[in-house]
Amino acid sequence: MFNDMFNDMFDDMFDGQILGHERNLTPQFAGDIFRNLSKNYKAIALRFPPDLHSSPLPSAVTKESGMPEYKLKVNGTDVNLNVDVEMPLLWALRDVLGLVGTKYGCGIAQCGACTVHVDDMPVRSCSVKVSDLAGKSVRTIEGLANGTELHPLQQAWIDVDVAQCGYCQGGQIMSAAALLARNPDPSDNDINTALEGNYCRCGTYNRIRSAIHQAADFYDASGLSMNSGEDTA
């Protein structure tokens, strides 16, 4: 029985990474374990801040008055961010807007865990400043589905059971979505090239390629147009 509950908990965690949120976990102890894991990730990130993150933590700077305001569109919604001029986009997404599906990995544009789209192009959100993005449109893993309708990549990820620990998968999917938007029928080499900056310490690369091919086949069969998510207009 304990094993079943534990497996359910991790299934929910993995799917949550693909959808950009953590699902409700039952029983209660499973939620407690997950929150502790999340706290540990954050604690590790704060304990070893890279040089890039020498600016004040966002939870502190956003409470101060006098910060400049930057207007962006995030997942189709206009937002005004009053943040430090040096704040990386990743900080604003996670700690100001609460969009925690985008992950902190390396902080120096090397791992791909923080990948989002800016004006439909994949970018490392740890290494671009909010102040450089005024007027631009940002899409995160939370904005990839169209309402309750999963993006074909998210459905393929679940069908192929891609995720292992899940930590890198949001970034992998965002890079894959950008690839399919410009190349509807990518070869394995195309996929390897487009996602070479997205690292998976669990080694799920074969399943990632399978899922991308499945999503491409879905588009081909359905005749739907490629895009990186819901309409942002």
Ligand code: FES
């Ligand atoms: S956290 Fe941004 S690339 Fe690693």
Ligand code: FES
């Ligand atoms: S699934 Fe664990 S790092 Fe990619």
